[in-house]
Amino acid sequence: VDRDLVERARRGDREAFAVLVHQVSDTLYTVAHRILRDAGLAEDALQNALVLAWRRLPHLRDADRFEAWIHRILVHACYDEVQRSRHWSANVRVLPVEGPATLDETSAVADRDELERAFRRIPIEQRAVFVLHHYLGLPLVEIAELLEIPPGTARSRLHYATQGLRAALIGDTQLELQGGRLA
């Protein structure tokens, strides 16, 4: 991100901010989508984050920190989306419409579906750390700095996210064994 653009946008230059928006919006949207698992909510989070970033940009002290700063705003926008519109959690596989899939495809779809269901069950704060770490590849210290939380909290959120995913996956497997597929 061009530091000069950030400085100009800080001083109220909307055109400069629009250029910045086009530079960062893809990354922001993909992160929001991975955290929220919902295209509509991710769009809303992106919109709200960009507008909030514009409003608060004069408070940004270090232009070099723009990307981390706007990611923090985005993650909080994701929290807000979940808070005000807890989407109905999806947890049932979508059956193929045109005939059965091959065994490998079925297995891959089942794994993705299991992860999807499991991920939606863990708290949003843990999801955010999980995505920032495993999708953006940020180290925990950087995530802690970005989210303005202690490093230990970032570490524990990642730990609990992983444990939560595993527990949810085991829980689903046990449910299937106990109750069988009902559909």
Added chain:
Amino acid sequence: MTDDRSLERAARSWLETGPTEAPDRAVEAALLRIQTTSQERDWHVPWRNRPMTLTARLVAAAIAIAVVAVGGALVLGPGTGPTVGATASPSTAQPASPPSSPSQAAVASSAPIDYSDIGGRILMEHLGNAPDGSEMPTTDYHPERRRLYWMDPAKMTGATAVEFLPGQPTGKLDADVAKDGSKVVFMDTAVPAQVWIANVDGTGLRKLSDPCTCSELDPAFDPTGTKIVFVHLEGATRNSQNGANLGIQWDQASTPRSWLAIRDIATGNVTKLPITTKDGGEGVPDQPAWSPDGQEIVFSRITWGEANRPVSNLQIVDPVAGTIRTLPTSDSTSGLDASTPGDPDWSPDGSTIVFTNYAFSAMGSIGDLPGSRIFTIGRDGTGLRRLGDGGTASYMPDGRLLFQNNYFWIMNADGTDPRPVKFIGDDLTELNVGFAYVPHWVPNP
């Protein structure tokens, strides 16, 4: 996949899937909002940077408390305080300010509704485990776990829901209530599916469908309560009967055909609407609803896009004239897009149609669905609006909207003043309870 390393590997690979670009409409909408948004001023107040000693902080806090206390005593003299327990009824409350973004509408108010002047109850379509918690929780589906329940808005919890016509037939869905609140019509989950009718008191249950190898789906009353419109599907079955997906299944040897038809309840005579006929797996009609003047029927028609993703459009058929027209449910100017419109319903005056961006009544919370949104559009196809978040919306007799968004809500026709039907009610989307909830307002007889 349950040791940490393989789990993380699988999760990383899974996270890589999904969109990689922001939708242009979202970026453009944000930039549009920014054009009219001012930046906050960055105040530099030197004294704020000066560290205060603990003593100074305590003194400042004591002074602030004293000022507030004295000021409060002066301002709030006897007789000027608020009346405890006073609540505005929805009918007298001032409309809420428009939400700053459309999807904020559903959280604008949290005050419960005063039911004393509403005069009715809710018939709830439910897919999942028994709402009273009496069944073993499962996160999967079962056709017979599609049931209808009565819920009294004044004490609306899963424990107080009363099942309508328990066990006969076992699975029930896609219900509609006659305008006078006297009768309920619904379809069962048998294969092929058939249509039933009963009085709201549970008497008079009978099957309306004739013996047929076809399915009869999604019945809806006409304004007089003497006829129903329904979906006729032959050569195939619809998956949403058991909550699988919006698709249909058929053996490749036969050709599915579908159309809308009208049945006279008294005589059983059926009139096919030929203009609604479609051959093959594309374009099966879904969820018809009759206009209050009885002149037209709105329905959604599901087709299939890339990767077998459902898409649909909203159509209106005039049964007498034999004409059909499609309503535009996306608008490039405003950026509104309900690409898979479903669950349409008419406003009591017939001027407006409410719908959602997906057929959530059939699917509830299944698979990778879009976020649920409620839209309205004029009968003439103009004035597309997004009211807020939620699904399975339907009009009440007074013109307000009843819908589901984690639990049931009622809001004004323009999307303002959404209020939960019960403030501390069940979160209906808890996984151990159910997946699909469709509320129907039933006026007291």
